[in-house]
Amino acid sequence: MSKKDENGGGLSEEALQELVAASDSGARSPAGAVGRMLAVVALVWSLFQVLLASPLANYVLPGDIVNNSRQIHLAFAMFLAYTAYPALASSPRRYIPVHDWVLAGAGALISLYGYFFYDKIVQSGGLADDVDKWFALAGLILLFEAARRALGPAMAIVATVFLAYVFFGSSEWVPDVIRWKGASLQKAMSHMWITSEGVFGIALGVSTKFVFLFVLFGALLDKAGAGNYFIKMAFGALGHLRGGPAKAAVVGSAATGLISGSSIANVVTTGTFTIPLMRRVGFSNEKAGAVEVASSVNGQIMPPVMGAAAFLMVEYVGISYVEVITHAFLPAAISYIALVYIVHIEAVKNNMPTLGDRTVSLGKTVGGMFGFFAGFAALCYAVQYPVGWVVALVPEGAAWVLALLVGLAYVALLALAAQAPDLEPDDPNSEDVRLPVVSEIYKAGLYYLLPIVVLVYFLMIERKSPGLSAFWATMLMFVILLTQRPIKAMFRGQSEIANAAAAGVLDLVAGLIAGARNMIGIGLATAAAGVIVGTVTLTGIGQVMASLVEFMSGGNLILMLLFVGILSLILGMGLPTTANYIVVSSLMAGVVVQLGAESGLIVPLIAVHLFVFYFGIMADVTPPVGLASFAAAAVSGGDAIRTGFTAFFYSLRTVALPFVFIFNTDLLLIDVTWVQGVTVFIVATIAILVFTSGTMGWFVTRNRIYESVALIAIAFVLFRPDYVMDRMVPPYRQAPPMEIVQTLDAMQVGDELRVVVSGPDFDTFEPKDVSLLLNVEKDAPGAERAERMGFILMPEDGVMKLDQPMFGTPIESDLSGFDFYGDDPVRITQVKVPAEQPPQELVFIPALLLLGGIAYLQLLRQRKQKEVPA
Template identity: 80%
Template sequence: MADKRVENRALSEEELQDLVSSSDAGARNPVGAVGTLLAVVAVVWSLFQVVLASPLSNYILPGDIVNNSRQVHLAFAVFLAFMAYPALKSSPRDHIPLQDWFMGLLGAFIAMYGFFFYQKIVDAGGLADDVDKWVALVGLLILFEGARRALGPAMAIIAVIFLGYVFFGSSEWVPDVIRWKGASLKKAMSHMWITSEGVFGIALGVSTKFVFLFVLFGALLDKAGAGNYFIKMAFGALGHLKGGPAKAAVVGSAATGLISGSSIANVVTTGTFTIPLMKRVGFSSEKAGAVEVASSVNGQIMPPVMGAAAFLMVEYVGISYVEVITHAFLPATISYIALVYIVHLEAVKNNMPTLGNRVVSMGKTIGGMAAFFVGFAALCYGVQYPVSWIVAAVPGMSGTVMSVLIFAAYAGLLYLASTVPDLEPDDPNAEVVELPVVGEIYKSGLYFLLPIIVLVYFLMIEQKSPGLSAFWATALLFVILLTQRPLKAMFRGQSDTANHIKAGVGDLVQGLIDGARNMIGIGLATATAGVIVGTVTLTGVGQVMADLVEFLSGGNLILMLVLVGLLSLILGMGLPTTANYIVVSSLMAGVVVELGAQSGLIVPLIAVHLFVFYFGIMADVTPPVGLASFAAAAVSGGDAIRTGFVAFFYSLRTVALPFVFIFNTDLLLIDVTWLQGIVVFISATIAILVFTAGTMGYFLTRSRIYESIALVLVAFVMFRPDYVINHLQPPFKLIAPAGISDALGAASDGDELRLIVSGPDFDTGETKETTLVLTVEGEGTAEQRLEAAGLLLLEEDGVMKMDEPMFGTPFSDTMSSFDFYGDDPVQITTVKAPAKQMPQEIVFLPALLLLGLIAFLQRARISREGVPA
């Protein structure tokens, strides 16, 4: 592929598909009996995962299989990895060498080792014997080789380094700061392969329970034709505007991000149509590719179906998936709004022509799109009412009745689709580009929204598990794929029903195969990342890394966040987003929270995990190894490195937002009311648009340097009104530790007191500080409120000493790193009680006045010079 990149030429459709498959699903595709066998294995894997996620899994599958589903999942992934991914570039693509068969089968057997020898392992207390340790070591080596093939060498190299540290961490050549006692082969293999601390840990469990179903859902939805429908609708709505192809690329990629969790596949799927049209209206090859990259990569952060890392957050943070997507919603939405604005400014700056001859106002377009999204959200929300009526009316038959009603709705929408021609992909290089008319094409794919409504309903309204929600949506897609062709033919009065049924079965089978092949890399990534997580839990190196980063940052939280972001970008050069997220969050998330507490800033754990997630996806953009940028350059024929730099510039908002929501958690909709949420959405949208204008050097016309600086300042104030207010009016009043009882007694329900606690560290003995947030709940005396929080305080000689919090109380885990039994006491040094402040929104007024002044100056300049420059 390197020679193709050097040539800077656009690749053919066949070469592009090869690029995607070699990156996401494996470049090898044997034919004949072997190809059929591998297709059957892929279909069986997909069907196994569907049954496993179903409510009937415990009745259909043996209990031993359900309990060891992680082993089964990894066995399929390892076997298919050696079948689909050649060992070297020179390895054959049309057949599978004997050694790959051997390693694939052996790897699958060892993955299932815990299932086959379950009783022996249980009898040994989960400890490896002499046979187990060698089997596990061979399993790890095969896993690393599979990961090297599917994910590139970086993942395997990092895992080997961590595993080497387990064995040789006590050697003299290991720096003192990270040296540990080391582990025997038996102990290490028990931890990594036999128990659920390593390879078969949380990450692989999430891949098994949740991720597979969502990847399969996307593959089936794409096979049904939803991808082409979404792109056509985006072009119909936006293609006629100035810079329309770029705006359509942004919206289309946001929609297809629902289908494809791969930024590379998203780039190629939408980019083959959008990039040539962007070039046609004046975007350079690099800018056209960069718009597509920035749009496609952000598809992973857009709810309700985010990247695989979002499902890992459910386990790592300990919150529901509904909470994850609630917190992620606002940053993702305003990020896409900003990207649309970026391409609008590019088009206006360069006075780009429009496509087609239709004239539709921007206001009507935005109003129509807003109405659609509001209507769709209202539909997803409103479905609960008829469902509750049905459940109340026929409780024993409610499932059957709802299934019939859903099928009736599907049949009605499919009949509507049959009244218009099926959508065919357009040729972006045609001499005359005929943009689709939304009013004419929308009927052809409305039924694609049904599985999405089912998914959102079960996730958000019923609040079922992600796996079960995806199961019901996938089950509906099974029905759609099998029936859409024959039913359409019947509605159109066509007689060739048998062939349409056969084609529908073929679509379903191919969708099942695509879903399985797309999961190979994710399955291996989560398993291999388990070795890294296992190393952290076995050796305790995480705390050492934390101390190192804290030392490098000098205790400065912003500098530490910069270091964490850089670590994510560097690791992301060789790791997929999911593996990158696992590694960095395992090492750094707790450290950021702890350092924030030491600095007096309470950082919610979900904010740190989203911070790592955002920088993990940025690695697909960032040169010199941004894979999505290379894929876009392969489509556009532009320079890959230059495309990556432009895409990074377009993605500055994705870099800035994580820093903002760490310090202003209102952006994550944490502890905000509906009214506050609306205000935050409006102010954040204005802020991101102004920030975009400031960094693009163009607002109403080309901005002067001082105007760009002022715009960025306005954006900062709109994003961080608390920063300004806190400097004008401190949010807390300081109280002597002895006054904590009076402060608690006077506090109202819902107030938060901040306790600055100082004491010796349990490991080092050095004095450290942290901040505890004591939330006052209900009525009661100060003593009762302290008891409810599990805090045992004793005042001696003017010092407010603290005993170890009772186990299971709110602060028992937070304070576990303090030594309560040393010579120096753990004590409360400061108490901060909430002080009255002006509403922070009041600072929006001067910020908006400054924005108005900039607009006035630029309008005056336009009037003097005649035309925006």
């Protein structure tokens, strides 16, 4: 069979499946007993992870297995990596060579080293002996090779470079700015393999506890048919509009991105259907691929999974999972809205035709989609009330009653689904394209929303852990896969119920196997990324990166953020989303916090982590290593580099948003009320659409240059009203540092005090500044408030000097980088108290008036253009 499809539009279906398999679940599929054995291993891994996440884990599994679950998790990943992924392109695909069996067994056994010798390691305090260090080194080598096979060379190269820095960082050929004292083999191996600081650290723990269940949940949902249902619904709602296939691609990719942990799989899964249809209505190969890339990669920033980064942020930032997805939601949502608008502009600019013969107004379409999502959100929220009534009525048997009610709802929705035919994938290359009718197909898959409601309920309402929430949602998916076929057959009056039940069992087994194989890369990515994290904690390279960025930016805050973004982009090249986030956050998050504080910018840690995450995933788009762009080009038949550059242009709003929410944390819904949150959403949506119009050169009609500049300026004002208002009315008034006690005495509980502390750096002895944002938490005299914050004040000669703060006080860690024992004192140089300021929303009025003026001018110009005879 030809590698190209019949119309020259890209790879054939067989080749595309090979591409997905090679990137996500392993390119090798041996037949016979060996193939069955590998399927059984993957099946056992999934069942083990489900049992580990269940409430019964501590009762059913021995304590040693629960305590060493990370080792077992990695052992499965290592074994399957060597058996499922061939070493080279020329390696056999239909059988497993002997040396790969040896490597698979060795990798699994060495991964379990900590399990087998748990008591010995505990007694030694995690310090490797002569035997341990050689096993650990062998384990790292096997891990890097497994990562190279499953993830490509980038991950293995980056991890190897960091490990080499541990050993050779003290060499003379290493530049002074990043040189460190080096470590012995024994110390490095203890840190990287024997303890939980390296490979078996937080990242692998998150993969073990949370990520596997969510990836498995997504695989089961897709196996049940949800992916096809979401794509059909998107095309039914949007396919008939101008540029409809591209709009449907965006919405379909957003839906599948919710359950997918891979941007490449997302590109190929939805792109095989969307890209040919986009080309049919006038998108070039490169633009069609770029739309799919931009929308698929954006799936990685969309809660709840976020390419597994959401679960890592919980551990790294120290906030709850609900808070992480709350903060991440608004930027992701408005980014998708902007992408839909981008493809709309492309369609209007190029006067693209519509597909199908139906005409439905854009207003009705948008209203219907908004109504669906609003209704679904309301349903997820409202579920708590009947649950509360059931718990109040039957507190002892509430769990059984609720399970029965969910079962009844499921059967009722299946009865509805049985009234419609099962949805089959469409052929995008068919001469006669018939778009699905939403009113006819919506009921065929409504029951797919039930496990998502269960997941959201446990996460958002019950506030259960992500792992336990995913467990209950996965249990419901078990039921759906086993029963959907036979129950629908019963409702349709069909006689093949036994065959339908057997097919359901096969679907479940296939979903469990697919979930495990999809986890191979993520498990290895988190393990290999642990080497980078371990290097950062062992060598202190994070502080070096801060110095490097500070030197390159010359202390300019915007330049500093720009350099951090570029470094995050470079560090993320060729890495999967999860590993990508671990690497960039380990190296760059601390840089933004530290240098931001020195520049007077107090940034919440979640904003910093989202900043580096956004830039890290852009590496999937950006040439020369943009993996998603290469996958899209393989589907479309376009040029990969041009596809990548076009996708990057379409993703400009994803690049701009991190800079916005670093300075305006309202976009992350931090410390905002419901009313403020709704206002922020509306204004941010308008701002992102205006920004898109400015960068795309089209608003009502084609922009003139000054109109594009004005639109971008309007977007900036809408995103950053504080910037304009602060220049008209300063938000803080200066108080004399010598009067800090009197200032604190006059402040109310809940007020914020900004203090700038200056003094010599503990390491370099160079002068530096650190800004502190302090909350007045208790009604007490000023002296007591200062003491509670950690200030040990020593006024002398008109200077408010400071002594080293007491351990455990709020400012202790912030001031730990100062040298309190040198000749130059550490002192307070500025005290800023909040000042009365008009509402910053007032600046929206002139901005929106200017926007209306531009729209009016363009309408007049458009009218004149239409009046000119052809």
